[in-house]
Every structure is written in C-alpha cells, then in structure tokens.
Amino acid sequence: MAKAVFPGTFDPPTNGHLDIIDRAAAAFTEVIVAAGVNQSKSRLFDPDERIAMLTELTEPYANVRVGTFEGLLVDYCRAEGAGVIVKGLRSAADYDYELQMAHLNQAMTGVDTMFLPTRPENAFISSSWVKEIARLGGEVASFVPSGVYARLQKKL
Ligand code: PNS
Numbered sequence: 001m002a003k004a005v006f007p008g009t010f011d012p013p014t015n016g017h018l019d020i021i022d023r024a025a026a027a028f029t030e031v032i033v034a035a036g037v038n039q040s041k042s043r044l045f046d047p048d049e050r051i052a053m054l055t056e057l058t059e060p061y062a063n064v065r066v067g068t069f070e071g072l073l074v075d076y077c078r079a080e081g082a083g084v085i086v087k088g089l090r091s092a093a094d095y096d097y098e099l100q101m102a103h104l105n106q107a108m109t110g111v112d113t114m115f116l117p118t119r120p121e122n123a124f125i126s127s128s129w130v131k132e133i134a135r136l137g138g139e140v141a142s143f144v145p146s147g148v149y150a151r152l153q154k155k156l
Helices: 015-027 047-058 073-080 092-109 127-135 146-155
Strands: 003-008 030-036 064-069 084-089 112-117
Touching: 003 015, 003 073, 015 030, 015 047, 015 064, 015 084, 015 112, 030 047, 030 073, 047 064, 047 146, 064 073, 073 092, 084 092, 092 112
Parallel strands: 003 030, 003 084, 030 064, 084 112
Antiparallel strands: none
C-alpha cells in the first residue's frame, strides 16, 4: 500500500506508538512518523528531543522516517504526497474521538484514516499517564522503550 503518515504528539513515544510503527511499516510502502509541534498540551519534551527519540526508535525500519508538522495534518499529508493517515486505537473512547477527526480530514482533502487496534498489552498506555506517573516517582520502565525511559529518568 501507499505512503502513510502516523501523526502524534509523542511526548514521549510509548510502547504503544512503537507497536503501531512496527505494524504500519509492514503494511505500507513508506511511513512518516510525524510529530505535531504546535499543539496546546503541556509538553515535557521539546520538538528536538521528541524527534531524537523517534529517530532512534525508527532506525531499524528502512521504510520509516520522522518528520514534524505545524498547522493542519491534512496539509502536511498533501505536501508529503501521503494519502493515508494511520492511527492506533486503544478503546471505544479513542474511536469516538478519532472518528470525528477522520471524517473531518476526509471531508477536507480526501485523505483517509486507517485505524490499527493496539495490542492488548499496550491498551492502557498513554503518554500523558506515563508522564504523570514518572513525575510522581512511579515506575514506567515497562510502558516505554528503553531509550525513552533513559531520557525520562534524566529529565525528571
Ligand atoms: O498524540 P496525539 O496528541 O493524540 O496527536 C494528536 C494530533 C497531533 C494527531 C492531532 O491533534 C492533529 O492532527 N493535530 C493537527 C491539527 C489538525 O489537523 N487539526 C484538525 C483535526 S480534524
């Protein structure tokens, strides 16, 4: 299949993100892991740090590269010549939220969204909770790749 964009905030990337990257790399000819850099959520890692972590994680995949985008995701997809957005789904709540964005993105430019259900062992992992648990001194080693864990420990 064609070129796909896997967008996210990736603050920080988790095992769930890595699983989606792994499976998208097998399903698509080319995958761009695109970090949004103009979102309003409070950030722990700056864009350069998020790019560094994603670059490390995607290094084993010859058909995956990392990018950043500001503004509308569909504009980025168009600029990159990507016809598909890939999103991971952990739950029905994710689906409800993502479906509206998928419809809007499709209506704006015709770019389609393909959903990959997350593996069950990752279904409860989110970057937001990982950050909160780590900030409060909890153990997050089993929720994030080892390189991300090292950076989290250094930062907090
Ligand atoms: O990892 P996240 O926080 O769930 O990623 C959300 C992201 C960056 C994919 C989403 O907020 C997004 O697409 N933002 C770009 C702005 C945009 O296109 N907004 C209109 C969506 S219909």
